[in-house]
Structures are given as C-alpha cells and as structure tokens.
Amino acid sequence: MNFSFSDDQILLRNSVHAALEEQCKPAHVRAMFDDPNGYSAELWGEMAKLGWLGLPFPEEQGGAGLGLVELALVLEEMGRVAYPGPFFETVVLGGLGIMLGGTPAQKDKWLTAIAAGKARATAALLEEHLDWDPTSTAATAARSGAGWTLSGLKRFVPWAHVADVVLVPARSPEGLSLFLVDPKASGVTLKPMVGIDLVSRWSEMRLDKVAVGADALLGQAGTAGPLLESLLRRAAVMSSAEMLGAARRCLDMSVEYAKVREQFGQPIGSFQAIRHRCAEMLLEVENAHAAVYYAAWALTAGAEDAAIASSICKAYVSEAARKVCGDAIQVHGGIGFTWEYDLHLYMKRAKALEPLYGDAEYHRELIARHVSSTR
Amino acid sequence: MDLNYTPEDIAFRKQVRTWLEQNLPKKEIRNLEDRRAWHRKLCEAGYLGMGWPKEYGGGGARPMEQAIVADEMARANAPAPTNSLGLGIVGPTIVVHGTDAQKKRYLKKILTAEELWCQLYSEPNAGSDLAALKTSAVDQGDHFLVNGQKIWTSGGKIADWGLLLARTDTKVAKHKGISCFLMNMRQPGVDVRPLKQITGSSEFCEVFMTNVRVEKSDQIGKLGEGWAIAQTTLGYERGGRALARITNYASHFSRLVGAARRMRRHGKPLIEDPVVRQKLGRIWSEIEVERYQALRTLTLLERGEHPGAGGSLTKLSYSELEKRFMELALEILGPYGQLTEGAPEEFQLEVETAVAEQASWAYAYLWSRAGTIYAGSSEIQKNVIGERILGLPKETRADRVGGKA
Numbered sequence: 001m002n003f004s005f006s007d008d009q010i011l012l013r014n015s016v017h018a019a020l021e022e023q024c025k026p027a028h029v030r031a032m033f034d035d036p037n038g039y040s041a042e043l044w045g046e047m048a049k050l051g052w053l054g055l056p057f058p059e060e061q062g063g064a065g066l067g068l069v070e071l072a073l074v075l076e077e078m079g080r081v082a083y084p085g086p087f088f089e090t091v092v093l094g095g096l097g098i099m100l101g102g103t104p105a106q107k108d109k110w111l112t113a114i115a116a117g118k119a120r121a122t123a124a125l126l127e128e129h130l131d132w133d134p135t136s137t138a139a140t141a142a143r144s145g146a147g148w149t150l151s152g153l154k155r156f157v158p159w160a161h162v163a164d165v166v167l168v169p170a171r172s173p174e175g176l177s178l179f180l181v182d183p184k185a186s187g188v189t190l191k192p193m194v195g196i197d198l199v200s201r202w203s204e205m206r207l208d209k210v211a212v213g214a215d216a217l218l219g220q221a222g223t224a225g226p227l228l229e230s231l232l233r234r235a236a237v238m239s240s241a242e243m244l245g246a247a248r249r250c251l252d253m254s255v256e257y258a259k260v261r262e263q264f265g266q267p268i269g270s271f272q273a274i275r276h277r278c279a280e281m282l283l284e285v286e287n288a289h290a291a292v293y294y295a296a297w298a299l300t301a302g303a304e305d306a307a308i309a310s311s312i313c314k315a316y317v318s319e320a321a322r323k324v325c326g327d328a329i330q331v332h333g334g335i336g337f338t339w340e341y342d343l344h345l346y347m348k349r350a351k352a353l354e355p356l357y358g359d360a361e362y363h364r365e366l367i368a369r370h371v372s373s374t375r
Numbered sequence: 376m377d378l379n380y381t382p383e384d385i386a387f388r389k390q391v392r393t394w395l396e397q398n399l400p401k402k403e404i405r406n407l408e409d410r411r412a413w414h415r416k417l418c419e420a421g422y423l424g425m426g427w428p429k430e431y432g433g434g435g436a437r438p439m440e441q442a443i444v445a446d447e448m449a450r451a452n453a454p455a456p457t458n459s460l461g462l463g464i465v466g467p468t469i470v471v472h473g474t475d476a477q478k479k480r481y482l483k484k485i486l487t488a489e490e491l492w493c494q495l496y497s498e499p500n501a502g503s504d505l506a507a508l509k510t511s512a513v514d515q516g517d518h519f520l521v522n523g524q525k526i527w528t529s530g531g532k533i534a535d536w537g538l539l540l541a542r543t544d545t546k547v548a549k550h551k552g553i554s555c556f557l558m559n560m561r562q563p564g565v566d567v568r569p570l571k572q573i574t575g576s577s578e579f580c581e582v583f584m585t586n587v588r589v590e591k592s593d594q595i596g597k598l599g600e601g602w603a604i605a606q607t608t609l610g611y612e613r614g615g616r617a618l619a620r621i622t623n624y625a626s627h628f629s630r631l632v633g634a635a636r637r638m639r640r641h642g643k644p645l646i647e648d649p650v651v652r653q654k655l656g657r658i659w660s661e662i663e664v665e666r667y668q669a670l671r672t673l674t675l676l677e678r679g680e681h682p683g684a685g686g687s688l689t690k691l692s693y694s695e696l697e698k699r700f701m702e703l704a705l706e707i708l709g710p711y712g713q714l715t716e717g718a719p720e721e722f723q724l725e726v727e728t729a730v731a732e733q734a735s736w737a738y739a740y741l742w743s744r745a746g747t748i749y750a751g752s753s754e755i756q757k758n759v760i761g762e763r764i765l766g767l768p769k770e771t772r773a774d775r776v777g778g779k780a
Binding site: 003282308 | 628636646
C-alpha cells in the first residue's frame with residue numbers, strides 16, 4: 001500500500017510544471033483567445049520532444065508506455081495553467097481511443113504520428129441531446145461498397161477544427177461502431193461553438209453522407225459500446241485531473257491574495273469568514289486529489305473498483321472544482337470579477353470540463369446503480 | 376503508487392479475522408466486568424496498545440497493522456475494548472513525556488484495563504478556548520492542591536485516574552501557565568456527575584474537584600508545559616481508526632440502501648426515486664473519497680511521517696461527512712429513523728457505533744452532532760488549517776492584544 005508518487009513521477013511533474021510555467025504564462029493563454037487555431041504549434045512541437053504526447057502509448061509506437069497516474073500528473077499541471085490546445089483531446093480522446101480499440105495498423109499509423117507531434121486527434125462523443133450514454137447514439141453508418149457512409153450531427157466536438165482525425169460513434173447494421181473520420185473530408189461541416197472558456201474550442205460537426213474507407217472502422221463493427229464506456233471512464237478521470245489543477249491554482253491565488261489584501265486595517269485572511277472559506281477550499285482540493293489519483297491508479301492497475309472509482313472521481317471533482325473556483329472569485333471580491341485578473345482563466349477551464357464526460361449527476365446515477373445492485 | 380495491500384498485510388488481516396471469529400464474545404456484553412474480560416482477551420492477543428513501544432508492553436506494530444485490527448473489529452462488529460482514552464491519549468502521553476517511574480507505575484495497568492482513565496481538559500468556560508481553563512493546582516510543598524470543575528469528561532464515572540490540565544501560574548500568558556498532571560479520581564473531593572446528553576444517555580460526565588491532592592511525582596513534564604503537552608496528545612490519534620471508520624460507514628450505508636429498497640413513495644420503491652438515488656450516490660462517493668484519504672494518511676504514517684496539521688483536515692472531513700450522512704439517513708428513513716424502540720429489524724442499525732453501542736439510526740444521528748464539536752470543533756480545525764497549512768495571518772484576538780493573559 002503506497003499512495004504517494006514515485007521519484008520518477010515527481011520528476012515528471014516537476015519538469016512539466018517548469019516547462020509550462022515558462023511557456024504557458026497567462027499572457028500566452030490570452031494571446032490564444034483570438035488565434036484562429038487556438039494553440040501554439042511551437043509549444044506542441046516542444047511537447048512532442050518532451051515525450052508528453054506519447055506518454056501512455058506503447059514504446060513500439062513511439063510512446064513512453066506510462067500509465068494514467070503519469071498522464072493525470074501532466075493534465076493537472078495543464079489545468080493549473082489553463083493550457084490552450086488539444087492535448088487532452090489528442091492524447092486521451094483520440095489516442096487512448098485508438099489504443100483501446102484500434103487494429104495494429106491503426107495504432108501504428110496514428111499513435112506514432114500523435115507521439116511525434118505530427119497528428120492531432122479528438123472524439124465526437126456528444127449529439128444534440130447531450131446524453132453521454134453511448135447507446136443513445138443516433139448517427140448512422142451504412143455499408144457502401146467496401147467502405148461506409150456516415151451521417152449525423154455531433155456537437156461540442158473539442159478541437160475538431162485542428163484535428164487530423166475524429167473518432168465518430170455511429171450506428172451500423174452490426175450495432176454501435178466507431179469510425180476514424182478526417183474532419184476535412186467531403187460532407188463534413190464544422191461550425192464553431194464558442195463557450196466562456198475561449199481556449200477550449202468546440203465545434204458542431206455535421207456529417208452528410210460522408211464516405212469513408214473500410215480501414216476507417218476502428219476495430220470491429222458493432223463493438224464500440226464497451227470501448228466507448230472504457231474511453232469515457234478515462235476521459236472522466238483525466239478531465240478531473242485537469243479540473244483539479246485549475247482548482248488548486250484558484251485556491252493558491254486566493255490564499256496569496258488573502259495574505260496581502262487589507263480591509264479594515266488587516267489582511268482579509270485574518271478574518272475567519274475568509275480563512276474558513278480557504279480551509280474548506282483546501283479540503284475540497286485535497287479530497288479531489290485523492291479521488292483523481294485513486295481512480296487513475298485503479299484504471300491503470302485494472303482494479304476491481306476501477307469503473308466505480310472513475311464515476312466517484314468525476315462526480316466528486318466536478319463539484320469540488322465548482323465550489324473552489326467559485327469561492328476563489330468570492331475571496332478576491334471585485335478584482336476576481338475583472339477580465340484583466342487571471343483568475344477567470346482557471347475558473348472557466350474547470351467550468352468547461354464540469355459537464356463533459358458525464359456531469360456529477362450522470363455519474364452519481366452510475367454510482368447508485370452500482371451500490372443498489374451490490375447491496 | 377500502488378494501492379494494493381502487501382501480501383504481509385493481507386496475511387495479517389486474515390490472521391486477525393480468524394482470531395476474531397474464534398474469540399468474539401458469545402454473549403452480549405452487559406457490564407463493565409464483561410467488557411474488561413473482552414479487553415483482556417484483546418490485550419493478550421496483542422491487539423491493544425499495538426503502536427506503543429515494546430518495552431512498555433506495546434506491540435511496536437506498524438500503523439497499517441493497527442488500522443487493520445481496528446478495521447477487522449469493525450467488520451466483525453466486535454465490541455470495543457474499554458479504556459479508550461487510556462490507550463489512545465494517556466498512555467502515549469506518558470510514553471513521550473513521562474518519567475521512568477511514571478512509565479513503570481502506569482503503562483501496564485492502562486493496557487490491561489486494570490486502571491481506567493479519563494481526560495480532564497474542557498471546562499464550562501474553556502471549550503474551544505481551552506487555554507482559558509481556570510482549574511487551579513497550587514503547590515503545597517510535597518503535593519499540589521486542585522480546585523475547579525471539568526466537563527465533557529468521557530468515561531468519568533468509571534475512571535480510576537484522570538489526565539489533568541490545571542493552571543499553576545496566573546501571572547503569565549494563559550497558554551504558559553498550564554501544567555499537566557495525573558490525578559487519582561478515587562479520593563475525597565472528586566465528585567463525578569453524569570452529564571445527560573441529547574441522546575438521553577450519559578457517555579460524558581462533569582467532574583468537580585474540591586481540595587483534591589495530586590502527588591508531585593504525578594506531574595507530567597515541567598511546570599507551564601501543560602499546553603504544549605496537550606497539543607501533542609491531540610495529535611496521537613494517528614490514523615488507527617482510519618479504515619475502521621469507513622468500514623462502519625459502509626456498513627451503515629448498506630443498511631440504508633436495504634431500507635430504501637423496502638420503502639415506497641408514490642407506489643414505487645424508494646430506491647428507484649431519482650432524487651434518492653442522487654443523494655445516495657453523493658454520500659457513497661464522499662465515503663469512498665474518505666477511504667482514499669485514509670489510504671493516503673496511512674501511507675504517510677507508514678513512512679514515519681506525522682500528518683501534523685493535516686490531521687485537522689482529516690477530522691474536519693470525516694466529522695462533517697458523518698453529519699451529512701446521518702441527516703440523509705434520517706431523511707430517507709422518515710419516522711423509522713427516529714425510533715429508539717420498536718423499529719422492525721430491517722430499519723435498525725445493527726452496528727456498534729464507534730463510541731457507544733446503541734444500535735439505532737436515531738442514536739447515530741444524534742451522536743453525529745458531537746463529532747464536529749469535540750476534540751476541536753470544525754471552526755477550530757478551520758483556524759488550524761488556515762494558519763498552519765495555508766499560512767494565513769492570525770486573527771487579531773481580544774486576548775492577544777494589550778498584553779492581557
């Protein structure tokens with residue numbers, strides 16, 4: 001039993017932290033607000049060199065063969081700086097999706113390209129009704145010669161506008177299947193969906209009889225249900241890691257501010273109204289830490305409670321981040337409500353992730369199913 | 376990071392489980408003598424004072440082993456031993472701060488429950504502000520004379536001895552005038568009165584002391600060190616019950632889900648009500664997060680590190696959770712949850728609670744209100760977290776300005 005990071009893990013975290021502190025300052029995040037791509041290709045190349053883009057992939061595909069605890073450490077640091085770019089989408093949604101369900105040829109092609117920084121990926125997991133249950137998929141895949149024809153409407157597809165490949169769930173005659181789709185292919189229309197976090201880019205993705213080849217099918221036809229569930233669990237936990245980083249940043253900023261901001265002739269942190277709020281924020285952040293790393297470990301180790309731990313993680317961290325980031329604005333007062341002050345960068349990152357990959361209520365229902373079936 | 380138990384810990388757990396299966400009392404524990412007998416059995420098996428040094432009769436065990444024994448006892452619904460304050464607070468205090476003579480005189484008898492102990496800290500006007508205590512100990516040459524009143528003394532009625540904080544110097548700052556003593560409760564001038572709580576029971580007492588004698592040899596540490604000693608004793612709860620607590624919660628939770636399955640609302644089983652499901656899902660996630668945190672604490676302790684002010688986070692977290700949990704239980708159970716008598720079997724809480732043995736939801740609910748008050752209220756824990764972990768400035772307090780003690 002050892003719930004602490006190894007020396008290697010700490011080294012990884014420190015090096016990610018240092019690199020992002022240097023290259024992803026608030027000014028960089030703000031510079032991406034109006035950037036058409038929304039991310040820096042230079043920083044992307046740097047991340048490839050540092051090995052982050054291939055972190056969880058097998059070594060034969062250019063990866064580092066590490067687990068989800070390591071990936072969570074990287075994502076927590078990214079949440080901390082509100083990193084603008086498709087790292088999560090490429091490595092978790094696209095990369096882990098292909099790693100979990102792809103054929104050897106698909107893995108060789110895509111994981112290698114992703115790890116080398118040459119390809120970006122994402123997944124189109126939501127349709128208009130916003131049901132995260134994969135069985136709700138309405139998009140269709142019809143056989144057409146040796147390949148397929150895909151039609152449907154996907155929403156909130158993150159970073160599709162810069163992706164080289166999008167994982168698209170669709171209903172084929174065999175059942176739910178996953179397809180690798182080039183968002184620039186004919187019949188695909190992308191329309192930006194602009195949220196409050198200007199550096200989390202979403203698109204509406206319309207597929208109108210998009211023709212794809214036989215090799216676009218990820219793994220076997222009709223087998224995408226369990227695959228999507230596994231992928232969703234990983235996305236839930238990894239997005240929680242990012243929310244944790246954003247929440248910790250909001251807490252740190254609040255504590256620093258409460259030490260120096262004076263009202264009534266004293267630092268506001270000396271007032272119990274503020275101090276107690278900060279203590280509650282720390283409690284939430286520490287509990288969120290435990291939830292994230294327990295679940296990341298459980299998924300990597302294939303622990304018996306991995307699925308329920310993932311739901312517990314997302315349900316807990318979504319609400320913890322909501323409270324901590326919201327309280328941070330309250331501790332700051334007026335300054336926390338200004339555009340110039342950086343707090344909103346982190347608060348909006350956490351807010352953007354809160355409803356994704358199942359919100360707290362979605363996961364609490366999964367938890368309720370689990371506990372009422374086992375008791 | 377590896378959250379699997381080691382093969383040694385798994386083997387140890389099995390061994391404890393087997394021992395409990397073979398040795399659990401067959402009959403209900405009815406009185407103190409029954410409990411003492413059970414206590415001695417646990418003691419002989421080496422399951423008490425496990426973390427104490429071997430030279431004083433302890434087991435020198437790892438924190439994980441202690442946590443496993445407590446956890447298995449919770450699983451088996453085993454009766455608690457007696458002398459919990461002796462084992463948990465007084466013994467460790469004597470081990471760290473006591474003289475050799477004190478160690479020889481007291482430790483063994485704490486372990487065997489030959490002498491039962493209580494803690495004489497809080498006073499009617501010294502609760503969260505414990506350092507404001509007024510009970511005095513006046514040097515009489517060969518002994519101290521103690522006068523004053525203590526409150527919230529758990530086990531006061533059965534205690535033979537008490538760990539006492541008393542003021543020995545009124546001229547210095549209030550934290551510096553307090554000393555620590557071992558006080559014989561079985562002497563004239565000690566008047567112990569049960570304090571009836573909102574539960575209707577009396578786990579706590581008030582203790583009145585009139586010209587009570589404390590021997591010079593029973594002073595712990597130096598004069599004026601009492602406050603510092605008390606601060607360390609509050610930190611002795613070193614995760615020993617970390618796993619057991621969660622096991623208790625989990626067992627309560629299973630009972631609650633079982634009850635929700637039997638109850639109905641608008642013609643449908645309550646367990647199918649989405650609102651109830653959301654609330655159950657929330658509490659279960661909070662209980663599990665508490666378990667993850669327990670593993671984190673145990674990792675720290677196993678490495679020989681002390682959680683320090685982190686203990687305040689742990690205490691704040693579980694005591695507040697317990698309150699939310701019990702509130703939810705009573706909400707789901709409706710009037711069944713308020714029964715102290717006449718509850719059908721499926722609406723009973725058949726689990727021994729940490730402190731007492733009343734197996735009703737109602738009792739557990741009322742008792743949950745105590746956890747965020749005793750051993751440092753939630754407000755005090757938040758002050759500690761704010762000042763000692765986050766480094767926020769101390770508040771300006773009336774008793775710290777103008778040089779007033």
